[in-house]
Amino acid sequence: MMDVPWNDFYPLLWEGLKVTVEVAVLSALAALVLSLVIGLCRVSKFKTVRIISQICTEVFRGLPLLVLLFWVYFALPFLGVEFDKVTSAVVAIGLNYGAFGSEIVRSAILAVPNGQSEAARALNFSPLQRMIYIILPQAALRMLPPFGNLMIELIKGTSLIYFITLSDLTYQALILRNNFLSMTPYIFLLLLLIYFVLSSFVSVTVRLLERKLAAGRL
């Protein structure tokens, strides 16, 4: 334990951490926006919108993230759409987790009691107002815990960008391992610990947010 060159590990892992956090934040934003959009389409009153959004969910949920990532990064250029590595990663991760998230949004909206919607209608709220002022604020509280879990899954999912040679934490750790082969267990343990801290950060934030949002509510 004494002769582990921890100080040689940190610079590379720090570089990797920056890439991991960058991709995680960007794809989390993409996933959140997508889940809200697709989730709202899933409860639309137009049947076509509902069906199309459901097909989107099924496709992007049914594809393994790694296959989706490879498809976006390696196959899409053949259709004339070429993204750089970070954009490909954000698109693939955003689509995949956005599809899971849309299911959370949909079930949270459907879980808001019908009386709320009826009361809003009785008070002459327009459908848009009904959604923004009445339904979504109540649904948001229900969405929070599952979205927290989804974000942790998303952070774990960012490790896959190593496959398209983005220099994230996992990638840097494997380089370190090549340089210090005898230190393999320490490098991997440190790597796992960093990921654990990252996801704990998310779960603590979600818990705090939940307490704040739930204040003054039944």
Add this chain to the structure above:
Amino acid sequence: MWNWEYAWSILPDLIAALKTTFWATFGGFIFAAIGGLILAMLGRSPIWIVRAVNRLIIEFIRNTPLLVQLFFLYFYILPTMFPTAPTALVSGIIGLGIHYSTYMSEVYRSGIDAVPKGQWEAAKALNFSRTKTWSTIILPQALPPTLPVMGNYLIVIFKETPLLSAITLVEVLTTAKNAISISYRPFEAYTLVGVLFLIISYVFSVLVRMMEIRLNREQSASSGTDSSSKPQSGGKGRLDKEVKQQA
């Protein structure tokens, strides 16, 4: 752009490679089902230190990436544990199994929690041993409602198998990569891989849904004559919510 001739030429190889993918899926699933049950039962241990360590292990494995765990297992833990390093397939099964046993343990836990407390008390009153309580009273009631959720995890594990290409397992994705390294045509190969995964996970999910409907029907049929199964169907509702969160 899309070359059918080329697509047809690589399809047989991809389908043949599905065999490895299925082995990894079912191997990992069975490992996770057994491991998850052990973790869930340890979580009910009367000794608090066992419960605490169990919780810590579950949280740590759940909150760290499967990919890193696979690397750790394949490059370090397994080769140092065994005189001859296990193959990529065995390592992959162990890795998937360990990772998803922590998820499965939560499924079992919700099933076990849904068994009414009176059942435990009755078992104690009738002087059942701990093993006997688990095997004849608790598990037969706790397990059936969890089956659809477990089915969903089978699909999840199936969709994680492409990660095993990182530890040199020649499954569908690796086969596609190999084909591409000869032809330089990623479009057809990766599209076919995606379509294969979509079709198979869709078929699985239809099967799981059918199982769920059947299970619900059996349960409502039994609750008509036996009022004691009502709390169980309440537990079922809780399970459903959990599936939606995780699926």
